Amino acid sequence: MILVAKPQLDEAEIEAVSDVLRSGMIAQGQRVADFEQAFAEYNGVEHAVAVNSGTAALHAALLAHGIGKGDEVITSPFSFIATANAVLFTGATPVFADIEPETFNIDPDLMAEKIGPRTKAIMPVHLYGHPAEMDAIREIAEDRHLLLIEDACQSHGATFGGKKVGSFGTGAFSFYPTKNMTTSEGGMLTTNSKDVAEKARMIRAHGSAQRYLHEMLGYNLRMTDICAAIGLVQLQKLDRYTVQRQQNAESLTKGLQDVENITCPTVRNGCGHVFHQYTVRTTRRDDLAAYLNDKGIGTGIHYPIPIHRQPYYQDLGYTDSMPISEKASREVLSLPVHPQLAEEDINHIISSIKEWSGKR
Template sequence: MIKLFEPAVGREEIEAVARVIESRWLAHGPEVEEFEKEFARYVGVRHSIAVSNGTVALYLVYRALGIGQGDGVAVPALTFVATASAAAMLGARPVFVDVDLETYTMDPDSLAENMGRDIKVVVPVHLFGHPADMDTIRRVVRDETPIVEDAAQAHGARYKGRRVGSLATAAIFSLYATKNMTSGEGGVVTTDSDELAGKLRLLRNHGQTRKYYHEVLGGNFRMSSIQAAIARVQLRKLDMLNERRRRVARMLTDMLSELRDVVVLPREAPWAYHVYHLYPVRLREEHAGSRDPIVECMRRRGVEVAVHYPVPLHRQPIFRGSAREGCCPNAELVARTEISLPCHPMLSDRDAEYVAEAFKECVSECVRR
């Protein structure tokens, strides 16, 4: 079976974990601090704050920005649930913004239509590894409203030459097992703001200013030294792993280009360095009915594929109260027609060829042209 995701971990990660275990310093400590310094330097920001996962990173940034009951949080309708649910957990109101059909990221025109709705923070997501159009989004936002990048799927991606994570008020990353770099579970917040970083460090550790003195209500949202040790090794490999993803993506695009009458292949905007967390293909609308048979056919041929995401957020039962009918036709179109193909660094060139061949065969078997 060719898997959709496979963490690129091995001997070096095992040795790093062994070193931490031998040190007997397992919880938050110097290993985490070293990781934070290295990650901040890599992204190009003053601060990085390591936490237990990406959802917690979002929750803590929203809290540190003072988001609370009834506040509007502008998120794309097509993203993983956490971008919105972490705000909803604070009583905030997700405002669903449509996505652009070229990049699958927040559509600035749709954002402009929503900016009147008491928005307290705007959260573009660098979905599938492609950066959102940050300059245009910033022009739409205009005032001092903070912008938080959700870079959970885009470690190492670049926008106009600058790494994502350094382009807004703050950014979050996930280090979940399927991500471009991983620590099993884990998350990071990056920011240039000393004030925000201070608040985040407090919130992450029970609001504790000195041992057993608690000034704000916080919790235990810390990263362990074992996670940090894995993350440090992964960070050293990240650029190489992303280059490998890009090569697999180029191969898939070359081999699948003959299917352009049936599918829309992923594109890289001229200002983007795409890190292909996923390789999303989209069936042309008239072929939407062939998606389930194609997915089934790929599985029969031993290739794991998935749909990202089958239900856009404004259609999810948990957000029924905040959704506006007709807000997000592009997100709905992607939800009906997208198929994610394997595109990760553990694939050999032969695997990539096999994926492309299987997909071509499944299209000719399942799509009536």
């Protein structure tokens, strides 16, 4: 079976974890500090704060900016549910703006239309590894005096105009096993604000900057040295992984671009797409997924239900239609693109889809 996602781990990660276990220091320690420094340098920011998940990174970023009850945060309905849930965790209200059909990222014009008197922040999602339209989004944030928080959980190393995502505002990254780099579980907040970084560090440690002195409400969001040791190794490999993903995506697009009823991913000029997912569109999505499964090819649907249509959000009273997101949810299908694919795997994916297209 060709898996749709596969963590890239080898002896280097195993040895790094073994070193931590032998040291006896397995909770948050020097490895975490080293990982934070390396990740900040990689992304061109002043500060990085390691936490235990991408969801925690989003939550801590919002709290560190003082977002809470009575505030609204504009974001995308076409993302993993953690994007909006993190807003709810703070007591604030997510407000959804629909997406661009080509990139699946939030539409800046529609975002601007949603700004109201309670809007405190805008939170674009760099979905599938493709950066959102950051020139327009940053302009909106500056003109309307809004906080800018980037959900970069799927976009490690992605660039917009040569600048890495997560460095335009306050960024949040995930290191879940299927991401472009992993720590097994984990997340990272990135920022150029010393104040935000200090607050985030307190939030992740029960509101404490000094042991047993608690100055604010906080949580246990810490990363372990075990996870950080994996992350340090993975970060050294990330650029190589990215090139492999981009090459695999280029081969898939070349092979599929003329296949009927298949729309390949778009890469906007000036954007560095890191292809966390290679997501096509087809009006026969479920039929194609079943056909590929029979051919030994794994697929994924990211995402079958937009956030505003999830049962919990329906119970909260979300009734607005997001037609572009809703249409995308019926058509998107993610194909394998990870670095462990061999040339014969890619050829098998292409030939299988061509066979499927011809069986009408």
